[in-house]
Amino acid sequence: MAEIKTLYATTLSDTSAYGQFVALGHLARRYDGSHWTKTSKKYREQDQKQVYYFSIEFLPGRLLKSNLLNLGLLDTVRAGLKELGLDFETISAAEPDPGLGNGGLGRLAACYMDSMASLGIAGNGNGIRYRYGLFKQVFMDGYQVELPDDWLRNGNVWEIRRENKSCLVRFGGNVWMQPQPDGTLKAMYENTDDVLAVPYDTGLVGYHNDVTNTLRLWSVELPPSADTTYYSQAQRDRIDDITKVLYPDDSNSEGQALRLRQEYFFSSAGVQSIIRHYGLRHQGMKELGKKIAIHINDTHPTLVIPELMRILMDEHHCTWDVAWELTKSVMSYTNHTILQEALETWPIDMFKGLLPRIYQIVAEIDRRYRLAKTPVYGEALVNRTAPLGDGQVRMAYLAVIGSHSVNGVAPLHTELLKDDVLRDLYQVYPERFNNKTNGIATRRWVQLANEPLANLLDAKIGQSWRQQPSQLKTLLAYQDDPKFLAQLTQIKTQNKQALAAYVKKTLDIDLRTDAIFDVQIKRLHAYKRQLLHVLEIIREYLAIKDHPQAQVTPRVHIFGAKAAPSYHYAKSIIKLINALADLINHDPEVGDQLKVAFIPNYGVSLGELIIPAADISEQISTASKEASGTSNMKLMANGALSLATLDGANIDIIQAAGNENEYAFGLTAKAVYGYYERGDYHAVDFYNSNPELKRVLDTLIDGTIPGITTEGREIYDSLLRYNDEFFVLADYESYTQQQQAIGADFNDQTTWQQKALANIAASGVFSADLAVARYSDDIWQVPHAQVN
Ligand code: H2P
Numbered sequence: 068m069a070e071i072k073t074l075y076a077t078t079l080s081d082t083s084a085y086g087q088f089v090a091l092g093h094l095a096r097r098y099d100g101s102h103w104t105k106t107s108k109k110y111r112e113q114d115q116k117q118v119y120y121f122s123i124e125f126l127p128g129r130l131l132k133s134n135l136l137n138l139g140l141l142d143t144v145r146a147g148l149k150e151l152g153l154d155f156e157t158i159s160a161a162e163p164d165p166g167l168g169n170g171g172l173g174r175l176a177a178c179y180m181d182s183m184a185s186l187g188i189a190g191n192g193n194g195i196r197y198r199y200g201l202f203k204q205v206f207m208d209g210y211q212v213e214l215p216d217d218w219l220r221n222g223n224v225w226e227i228r229r230e231n232k233s234c235l236v237r238f239g240g241n242v243w244m245q246p247q248p249d250g251t252l253k254a255m256y257e258n259t260d261d262v263l264a265v266p267y268d269t270g271l272v273g274y275h276n277d278v279t280n281t282l283r284l285w286s287v288e289l290p291p292s293a294d295t296t297y298y299s300q301a302q303r304d305r306i307d308d309i310t311k312v313l314y315p316d317d318s319n320s321e322g323q324a325l326r327l328r329q330e331y332f333f334s335s336a337g338v339q340s341i342i343r344h345y346g347l348r349h350q351g352m353k354e355l356g357k358k359i360a361i362h363i364n365d366t367h368p369t370l371v372i373p374e375l376m377r378i379l380m381d382e383h384h385c386t387w388d389v390a391w392e393l394t395k396s397v398m399s400y401t402n403h404t405i406l407q408e409a410l411e412t413w414p415i416d417m418f419k420g421l422l423p424r425i426y427q428i429v430a431e432i433d434r435r436y437r438l439a440k441t442p443v444y445g446e447a448l449v450n451r452t453a454p455l456g457d458g459q460v461r462m463a464y465l466a467v468i469g470s471h472s473v474n475g476v477a478p479l480h481t482e483l484l485k486d487d488v489l490r491d492l493y494q495v496y497p498e499r500f501n502n503k504t505n506g507i508a509t510r511r512w513v514q515l516a517n518e519p520l521a522n523l524l525d526a527k528i529g530q531s532w533r534q535q536p537s538q539l540k541t542l543l544a545y546q547d548d549p550k551f552l553a554q555l556t557q558i559k560t561q562n563k564q565a566l567a568a569y570v571k572k573t574l575d576i577d578l579r580t581d582a583i584f585d586v587q588i589k590r591l592h593a594y595k596r597q598l599l600h601v602l603e604i605i606r607e608y609l610a611i612k613d614h615p616q617a618q619v620t621p622r623v624h625i626f627g628a629k630a631a632p633s634y635h636y637a638k639s640i641i642k643l644i645n646a647l648a649d650l651i652n653h654d655p656e657v658g659d660q661l662k663v664a665f666i667p668n669y670g671v672s673l674g675e676l677i678i679p680a681a682d683i684s685e686q687i688s689t690a691s692k693e694a695s696g697t698s699n700m701k702l703m704a705n706g707a708l709s710l711a712t713l714d715g716a717n718i719d720i721i722q723a724a725g726n727e728n729e730y731a732f733g734l735t736a737k738a739v740y741g742y743y744e745r746g747d748y749h750a751v752d753f754y755n756s757n758p759e760l761k762r763v764l765d766t767l768i769d770g771t772i773p774g775i776t777t778e779g780r781e782i783y784d785s786l787l788r789y790n791d792e793f794f795v796l797a798d799y800e801s802y803t804q805q806q807q808a809i810g811a812d813f814n815d816q817t818t819w820q821q822k823a824l825a826n827i828a829a830s831g832v833f834s835a836d837l838a839v840a841r842y843s844d845d846i847w848q849v850p851h852a853q854v855n
Contacts, residue, residue, distance in 0.1 A: 137273060594689050
């Protein structure tokens with residue numbers, strides 16, 4: 068391989084897997100580079116409307132394999148390497164997996180970027196190039212310990228530093244408006260803290276269509292003035308901090324200010340670069356709404372609204388009214404959660420100090436909103452919904468007021484936005500609200516992650532499903548084909564073997580591949596209720612201890628989850644799961660009937676290993692709390708059956724695949740709201756009236772599970788003393804009943820695989836390509852390749 072010689076002046080056999088990966092990465096880039104240039108040229112020549120997707124998180128996963136797949140080179144490269152005696156999978160696994168996100172939000176952004184490129188949409192990602200990814204999770208004595216994720220240590224083959232496209236971002240100082248001879252006002256600044264935003268671009272390769280789009284991530288550096296001005300180490304560190312880590316701890320005001328700086332940093336740099344690019348081809352700003360769409364993914368990038376206003380007014384001399392109409396026509400906003408904690412607000416004093424000009428603009432948006440809406444909707448509603456209120460800047464409200472479209476991510480979630488969380492704003496702007504149910508990139512989650520399944524599908528229904536996901540439903544014709552069902556079992560077993568080997572290697576636990584692989588993979592959060600799953604494991608454990616001779620269907624409970632570093636309760640749950648795993652996995656009486664594997668450091672790459680091996684997909688959030696969920700879709704597409712509450716997109720999954728093919732249970736959102744309204748939820752009543760539940764809960768504090776004295780008590784108290792905020796106990800009975808049904812049904816593999824098949828067949832509905840096509844038609848108004 069010439070590539071290796073050029074790069075390392077060494078031979079293949081002397082090169083590490085990482086070195087081989089870098090060489091292959093360069094090779095892929097060489098192929099893709101011409102597409103990238105051609106794509107930009109084509110967009111420019113055709114003056115195609117650009118979509119800019121702003122997100123504080125992007126979780127693209129490893130890119131080598133997906134780029135090769137999309138370029139149509141995967142099989143060739145694999146075969147070529149084999150001839151050289153090299154294993155592609157080993158090389159591909161040497162690529163660092165960029166952890167530039169936390170969970171569903173960042174992964175959704177990555178899936179949508181992939182779909183935009185694959186549908187030929189001029190889509191651009193805009194985010195932050197974090198120096199360190201989300202922490203690396205290890206367990207020590209069962210506790211989560213966070214280690215830095217130094218993902219850029221050896222450089223990054225995919226990115227290109229574009230120093231010539233850097234721009235300054237301004238913080239602090241004083242600002243005033245100076246009248247000009249021509250009657251306009253000019254914003255004047257003094258004593259500002261400027262930083263340099265430097266873009267790093269990564270090509271995003273479309274599927275078999277010669278399109279390569281751009282993900283632009285911004286990194287902070289000292290401004291050019293640092294060449295002639297002294298910056299102390301403390302000042303340098305303060306600047307470096309802006310793009311150092313994702314979600315700095317915001318439990319104190321310094322951390323909060325840092326997050327605000329991060330958010331303005333990438334919003335401002337992104338908008339500046341958009342306007343500069345637009346200005347290359349257009350005179351004046353008139354066409355902006357026709358040529359640009361800016362998407363605000365969750366509230367973090369909301370400051371793109373006042374930033375665009377600033378640039379239009381201060382730098383392009385638009386009047387307020389013109390700038391405001393343009394801004395609204397360009398902006399759209401997706402809300403991703405109804406949890407109060409995620410509706411960001413900033414103390415006005417902090418905001419004003421850090422972003423004085425932006426504050427003036429937000430204050431003017433606020434003043435005009437109040438002026439226009441008070442006569443129509445009354446003072447009370449306007450006070451509740453204005454961008455400024457209670458001493459805070461309210462980002463979600465600003466996002467709604469400054470956009471032409473606001474969407475939720477599943478039908479139930481959108482209804483809850485309208486009825487509850489954003490109810491007042493829905494009165495004011497009913498026409499802006501719409502639903503866009505989430506979707507997943509089937510390319511990554513089936514074609515790459517589960518190649519045996521993808522090949523079987525090709526053989527059975529042809530390859531068109533790879534581009535037209537609705538074709539998957541033609542699989543239903545094989546529901547009574549015993550040979551096909553047996554092949555599904557065989558593939559699942561093969562995938563379970565791969566996962567079992569990994570678990571053996573990392574955790575030294577032996578898993579039976581004929582056991583039910585019962586999987587819960589997502590952020591560790593009280594509303595996602597990993598705790599409910601834990602109670603079932605304790606129940607199963609006690610049942611085996613009571614009747615060691617009884618026949619049970621063997622089970623493996625698999626978890627993957629990180630807890631936010633300052634989220635104490637979530638960390639206690641991790642400790643509980645690990646302590647329980649320790650007890651069960653080492654109990655000779657339990658043997659291989661029951662195992663618990665908490666796989667550390669969950670992320671995209673581990674997802675690719677776990678999801679194809681799952682039989683059961685645990686989607687057990689308290690109804691109304693999970694906006695959509697996307698692991699539910701990935702697991703379904705790989706033939707797992709959902710054990711699910713009627714929450715988020717679970718409802719749509721159950722509807723698409725058929726209730727008989729899933730295990731639904733628990734309170735409805737309406738029932739949850741009923742408890743809130745009446746105020747009559749008494750967790751302790753469930754404890755007192757259900758002896759089995761009482762016994763299960765008591766194990767948290769009676770020493771049955773060693774090593775959890777404090778955590779056990781804390782969790783027990785959260786349920787009984789503090790009345791179980793997320794209704795775990797209310798759903799215990801219906802959940803454990805469904806778990807027992809699963810145990811019985813799994814023994815009939817033919818019926819089970821028929822259900823798995825129904826899930827795979829229905830999963831096309833949840834393709835990101837279809838979701839992105841809906842965003843394009845309804846919100847961004849951009850053309851795209853046909854998909855159905
Ligand atoms: C969030 C929501 C999910 C949703 C996802 C993408 C914030 O992701 O909670 O319900 O599917 O956005 O819209 P997560 O919890 O995985 O961090």
